[in-house]
Amino acid sequence: MIYAANFKTNHTRASTHAYVEKLNSALSAKKPEDKVYIFPPTTAFDHYEGDFTIGVQNAHEAYNGAFTGEIGVEQLDEFGIRTIMIGHSERRGILRKSQDQVIEKFSYFEKEGFEILYCIGEPLSIRDIGEDAVYRYLKAQLNGIDISYEKLIVAYEPIWAIGTGRSATVKEITTVHKELKAMINRPLLYGGSVNLKNIDEIRSIEEVDGVLIGSASLDAENFSKMILGS
Numbered sequence: 001m002i003y004a005a006n007f008k009t010n011h012t013r014a015s016t017h018a019y020v021e022k023l024n025s026a027l028s029a030k031k032p033e034d035k036v037y038i039f040p041p042t043t044a045f046d047h048y049e050g051d052f053t054i055g056v057q058n059a060h061e062a063y064n065g066a067f068t069g070e071i072g073v074e075q076l077d078e079f080g081i082r083t084i085m086i087g088h089s090e091r092r093g094i095l096r097k098s099q100d101q102v103i104e105k106f107s108y109f110e111k112e113g114f115e116i117l118y119c120i121g122e123p124l125s126i127r128d129i130g131e132d133a134v135y136r137y138l139k140a141q142l143n144g145i146d147i148s149y150e151k152l153i154v155a156y157e158p159i160w161a162i163g164t165g166r167s168a169t170v171k172e173i174t175t176v177h178k179e180l181k182a183m184i185n186r187p188l189l190y191g192g193s194v195n196l197k198n199i200d201e202i203r204s205i206e207e208v209d210g211v212l213i214g215s216a217s218l219d220a221e222n223f224s225k226m227i228l229g230s
């Protein structure tokens with residue numbers, strides 16, 4: 001299983017150090033095949049050590065240059081970061097990134113050989129129309145993306161389940177993951193209000209290869225408990 005923590009705009013470098021220290025003591029008990037990712041804010045980057053991978057929540061598609069307010073590969077190289085999240089719904093929605101911009105970023109970081117955690121997910125208005133509309137929407141978000149990229153991980157995150165406390169049901173996750181798995185031969189994570197109470201049933205779904213966790217990952221002990229299981 002893959003366990004990815006998305007800190008979003010939470011935590012500082014000091015609190016991330018404290019987090020990593022707590023997480024490391026728990027991770028010695030994790031299953032060897034489990035893989036853990038942490039996506040802290042970029043100001044928290046440092047040379048962390050442990051059985052996890054640090055990724056970046058976003059970066060500009062350039063090595064360096066005149067891109068005020070952005071960071072590029074040069075800044076990521078300083079911390080040895082080779083994993084990037086692309087297409088998160090908060091970037092698509094709040095930060096108004098179009099599919100074309102997402103594709104451009106994906107292509108650049110694929111060429112750079114980064115591992116890419118690519119997020120897709122439908123809004124409630126699409127879910128309310130029905131399953132076929134959901135599949136069409138998700139397929140459009142895979143348009144222009146090299147879904148055979150060997151360093152690709154996909155996360156299905158229905159927008160109505162993110163940060164709302166309302167996770168998709170086991171049935172909803174299973175049907176969407178089955179549909180996506182028929183198209184993509186890469187690890188497929190579920191994200192959206194995964195927490196200590198629902199993680200066991202979510203990880204027991206055959207088509208779920210891991211979870212992307214926001215709110216419930218912010219506390220190291222909570223995230224550790226989710227990884228280690230009951």
Ligand code: PEP
Nearest residue numbers: 162163191192193214215
């Ligand atoms: C996310 O933003 O990727 C996410 C899954 O958030 P939450 O767990 O808080 O729903």
